[in-house]
Amino acid sequence: METKQKTTLTQGSVARGMLLFALPIFISNLFQQLYNAADSLIVGNFLGGEALAAVGSSARAAAFF
Numbered sequence: 722m723e724t725k726q727k728t729t730l731t732q733g734s735v736a737r738g739m740l741l742f743a744l745p746i747f748i749s750n751l752f753q754q755l756y757n758a759a760d761s762l763i764v765g766n767f768l769g770g771e772a773l774a775a776v777g778s779s780a781r782a783a784a785f786f
Contacts, residue, residue, distance in 0.1 A: 730738040757776075765773040 730742060761773060761776055764776045
């Protein structure tokens with residue numbers, strides 16, 4: 722049987738623990754920004770300025786979900 726190593730935030734290097742904890746959040750935030758950039762490019766090129774304004778104003782609201 723394989724044992725998994727637990728990562729604790731109370732022992733060891735504080736910087737390493739914080740980095741391991743925050744790394745998934747950073748990666749998901751990067752993908753969200755790439756999605757918003759691609760969405761803005763596509764909508765801006767094909768649907769026009771008004772639709773682009775709607776995408777831009779709703780991007781922050783979508784980040785909460």
